[in-house]
Amino acid sequence: MMRRFVLIAIPYLWLLALFLVPFAIVFKIALSDAAIARPPYFPQFDWVEGIGAFLAELDFENFVWLTEDDLYWKAYLSSLRIAFISTFLTLLVGYPMAYGMARAPEEWRPTLMMLVILPFWTSFLIRVYAWMGILSNEGLLNQFLIWTGLIDSPLTILNTNTAVYIGIVYTYFPFMILPIYSALERLDGSLIEAAEDLGCSRLQAFWLVTIPLSRAGIIAGCFLVFIPTLGEFVIPSLLGGSDTLMIGKVLWEEFFSNRDWPVASAVAVVLLLLLIVPIVLFQRNQQKQQEAEQ
Amino acid sequence: MTIPVFEPWNDPEAKPLIQFQNVTKRFGEFTAIDDLTLGIYEREFFALLGPSGCGKTTMMRMLAGFETPTDGKIYLSGQDIAPVPPNKRLVNMMFQSYALFPHLSIWDNIAFGLKRENKPKHDIEERVQEMLRLTRLEKFARRKPHQISGGQRQRVALARSLAKAPKLLLLDEPLGALDKKLRQDTQFELMDIQEKTGTTFVIVTHDQEEAMTVASRVAVMDNGKLVQVATPDRIYENPNSVYVADFIGDVNIIEGTAKPTGPDQYDITWKEGAEPLNVKSQNSFSDGQTCHLAIRPEKVTISADKPADADNAVQGRVLDIAYLGNISTYHVELPTGAVIKAQTANTRRIARRAFTWEDPVWLSWTATAGVLLAE
Numbered sequence: 001m002m003r004r005f006v007l008i009a010i011p012y013l014w015l016l017a018l019f020l021v022p023f024a025i026v027f028k029i030a031l032s033d034a035a036i037a038r039p040p041y042f043p044q045f046d047w048v049e050g051i052g053a054f055l056a057e058l059d060f061e062n063f064v065w066l067t068e069d070d071l072y073w074k075a076y077l078s079s080l081r082i083a084f085i086s087t088f089l090t091l092l093v094g095y096p097m098a099y100g101m102a103r104a105p106e107e108w109r110p111t112l113m114m115l116v117i118l119p120f121w122t123s124f125l126i127r128v129y130a131w132m133g134i135l136s137n138e139g140l141l142n143q144f145l146i147w148t149g150l151i152d153s154p155l156t157i158l159n160t161n162t163a164v165y166i167g168i169v170y171t172y173f174p175f176m177i178l179p180i181y182s183a184l185e186r187l188d189g190s191l192i193e194a195a196e197d198l199g200c201s202r203l204q205a206f207w208l209v210t211i212p213l214s215r216a217g218i219i220a221g222c223f224l225v226f227i228p229t230l231g232e233f234v235i236p237s238l239l240g241g242s243d244t245l246m247i248g249k250v251l252w253e254e255f256f257s258n259r260d261w262p263v264a265s266a267v268a269v270v271l272l273l274l275l276i277v278p279i280v281l282f283q284r285n286q287q288k289q290q291e292a293e294q
Numbered sequence: 295m296t297i298p299v300f301e302p303w304n305d306p307e308a309k310p311l312i313q314f315q316n317v318t319k320r321f322g323e324f325t326a327i328d329d330l331t332l333g334i335y336e337r338e339f340f341a342l343l344g345p346s347g348c349g350k351t352t353m354m355r356m357l358a359g360f361e362t363p364t365d366g367k368i369y370l371s372g373q374d375i376a377p378v379p380p381n382k383r384l385v386n387m388m389f390q391s392y393a394l395f396p397h398l399s400i401w402d403n404i405a406f407g408l409k410r411e412n413k414p415k416h417d418i419e420e421r422v423q424e425m426l427r428l429t430r431l432e433k434f435a436r437r438k439p440h441q442i443s444g445g446q447r448q449r450v451a452l453a454r455s456l457a458k459a460p461k462l463l464l465l466d467e468p469l470g471a472l473d474k475k476l477r478q479d480t481q482f483e484l485m486d487i488q489e490k491t492g493t494t495f496v497i498v499t500h501d502q503e504e505a506m507t508v509a510s511r512v513a514v515m516d517n518g519k520l521v522q523v524a525t526p527d528r529i530y531e532n533p534n535s536v537y538v539a540d541f542i543g544d545v546n547i548i549e550g551t552a553k554p555t556g557p558d559q560y561d562i563t564w565k566e567g568a569e570p571l572n573v574k575s576q577n578s579f580s581d582g583q584t585c586h587l588a589i590r591p592e593k594v595t596i597s598a599d600k601p602a603d604a605d606n607a608v609q610g611r612v613l614d615i616a617y618l619g620n621i622s623t624y625h626v627e628l629p630t631g632a633v634i635k636a637q638t639a640n641t642r643r644i645a646r647r648a649f650t651w652e653d654p655v656w657l658s659w660t661a662t663a664g665v666l667l668a669e
Contacts, residue, residue: 190391197358212397
């Protein structure tokens with residue numbers, strides 16, 4: 001009995017210490033006011049004045065502020081749009097690759113899998129910097145295109161949304177490939193043959209059998225890309241331009257440039273609330289898939 | 295009233311529905327089908343029987359269109375089917391794994407092929423209903439494949455492959471996943487459905503009992519070649535080789551040398567010291583030729599005393615008894631060390647069994663009981 005309790009308690013303690021307590025602190029800061037002090041917000045909890053006076057100082061002013069300045073909701077919307085489009089692009093790139101991997105001869109599959117995972121062995125930042133080198137006006141891509149004669153003057157890609165999309169698709173496509181690959185690899189080849197036998201063309205069999213049976217993988221992959229992309233900061237700030245509006249960048253600026261911790265915390269809390277919706281949907285999908293497999 | 299005998303293979307006028315003509319299939323170095331010629335007739339229930347790797351599944355996959363012959367031609371109703379892709383063939387297949395679509399209900403699984411033909415909705419509904427009735431699945435139409443039992447899944451697979459009313463239905467080890475009792479029931483169900491629909495069935499199996507039960511003709515295959523193609527009773531009673539005799543049912547193989555003693559009469563000298571065996575055979579043998587006498591255990595009689603007028607009688611002692619309930623197989627060791635199996639029906643209760651271990655017994659059989667084979 002005691003053993004079981006300890007086993008169950010460990011993950012809950014982990015969650016409490018590393019998620020709920022920090023979240024409570026962030027939430028408390030979001031309800032505070034900015035102050036020129038150290039730390040830069042007010043009120044601080046004081047034993048002398050007691051909990052009642054402390055709580056009385058807290059308010060939702062910062063959350064109201066988020067709705068008043070259109071920068072914030074524009075940034076949220078823009079983040080959502082960028083996350084949607086890049087998830088879709090990642091799916092377009094990832095699905096054929098996962099399909100190809102699942103169809104490759106069995107002895108090749110571990111190697112192909114290795115190649116997909118291999119980029120993770122280098123630092124994420126270095127890889128994003130490398131893309132700056134590729135996409136800049138004097139970069140490798142423009143040099144190559146001019147050399148082939150396709151263009152006369154360099155294309156401006158770096159510091160635009162296009163560069164952000166390229167960066168996100170490149171960074172996150174392993175998260176798309178792996179769940180789809182595992183769904184496709186388990187797909188029984190005789191189902192495709194059965195579909196063809198019953199009168200489907202190759203394309204129909206793909207559409208009517210392969211796609212529905214890899215749906216769980218597609219959904220999992222999309223969430224795994226969508227959720228981190230929504231709050232992405234590094235890629236838009238390194239590859240994006242001044243017009244690339246993403247909530248991660250806004251958050252960073254509030255925190256480090258304006259030193260307005262309470263507003264930054266409010267932005268973070270709202271972002272988390274936004275993310276709860278896809279996370280719950282994702283978990284429901286996982287649960288359904290597990291039930292179907294039993 | 296006389297029932298017309300169904301044996302189109304004996305009718306020189308009959309045109310086979312399927313014609314394999316010198317078909318060879320190679321996978322790299324490996325020859326799966328070796329120069330094979332065969333005709334299968336309309337309304338036949340044809341069984342391809344053989345050990346795994348003998349090429350029977352390859353033959354079926356060539357009929358379905360998933361493989362193309364390396365050499366030779368396959369005709370369906372007189373038409374070369376090599377250029378016809380699987381989705382355009384009037385052939386349907388019931389897969390060994392059933393290959394039911396897990397994301398579709400039973401109803402949608404059965405309707406899957408019909409929907410591809412762009413038939414009116416009403417016709418599809420009617421046909422699916424008919425198939426559900428035929429396979430007694432009406433109650434399960436809305437369920438998903440993982441919500442029904444193995445036997446029901448097997449019937450869904452059958453209903454789905456029959457729904458398009460194919461000219462030819464291919465069954466790949468259709469009953470392999472069922473337990474023995476269910477398998478036997480399903481065999482009769484299959485025969486019933488085949489008769490009702492009048493479809494030509496080709497079944498692949500490694501289970502000789504199954505092939506014998508359901509098929510009008512059986513083809514025994516080995517290493518990509520047909521060893522014998524005949525009705526089940528001919529395969530059993532008149533195997534053309536030791537391979538077939540051994541593959542189908544239980545058999546005693548006695549190796550010896552033949553010595554003609556009269557028309558169709560031979561003396562077979564076997565294991566030194568034993569008397570020559572007296573055998574009648576349609577197959578002719580020259581003096582001194584090596585031959586094999588294949589004799590089924592149920593055609594060997596076991597008795598305590600020497601039978602008076604048997605063509606062949608040998609003495610031995612009971613080495614082992616395999617009690618199968620309805621029958622018992624006695625393994626009798628002869629003084630030369632050879633072991634011969636004899637089978638008798640257990641007409642008495644086991645407590646009153648006539649023979650037990652180590653008992654001296656006589657085995658006897660008639661001159662026509664066995665088949666004399668060259669190899």
